[in-house]
Amino acid sequence: MGLTPLEIVKLLPKTNCGECGEPSCLAFAVALLAGKKSPQACPYLEPQKLPAQEEIAPSSELDQAWRILEEVKQKVANLDFESLAPGLGIEYKEGRLLIPYLDGLVELTPEAARRTDGLELDPRDQILLYNYVRFRGHRPLSGEFVGLETFPNSVSKVATLRRYAEEKMARALSENFRPLLAALEAFRTRRFSGEADLAFEVWVLPRMPLRVHFWHGDPEEGLSPEAKVLYDFRATEYLDLESLVFCAERFTERWLELAESL
Ligand code: SF4
Structure with a gap:
């Protein structure tokens, strides 16, 4: 099996200095695996640490994400960031948008998106952020929360949400309730x-609250733990369905990651 981009990133200094011509070390790793960059493009990569060339196989999923990201970036390239910022609940400062995202803050320009704390943004995170900007927001949120199944054409997405967010949350909360509660902070x-048994709203993005309900269940009664994610009734005026699911998926991953580090 070929290497993954994260395995390559482990061999890099993770400074995102840009000397290789890519905006970050992860971007360089993806470009290297896709055959678009040579190892020599990064002056800090020791070639002897790299495995044999045949192990460096393209990662088609990430490669595709990277291509989609470039397409989404082109769609925002001519937008007036300053005028759209208030409608998205974000700040505009000297050509950049400052977007609260999950547990961090992202500086976004038409060319690049970076977390201000230096944590790597996966290309899928960046697609989500550029999509949020591209949608430009519309009417204010309704304050009414509904299941994903309420939105038209959501059948296949409901299954993805269940698998990658709701089931993962339910399992984790049933095993690790207190650390997860602390990590919510x-x-x-x-x-x-x-x-x-637990109910909260979390703002993945300023106009993208998720409402999460969790029930412990009762094994003696044959009731498994359950989690349900709800969206604002007007959420699709801010993001497409796939991005809505990704918001929940990404929140779940980050939440579990933080709880494990406590
Ligand atoms: S030159 Fe190396 S260290 Fe700098 S961003 Fe590119 S991969 Fe990362």
């Missing part, structure tokens, strides 16, 4: 009571 959240 890292996000922009609001807890409320009464509707489930």
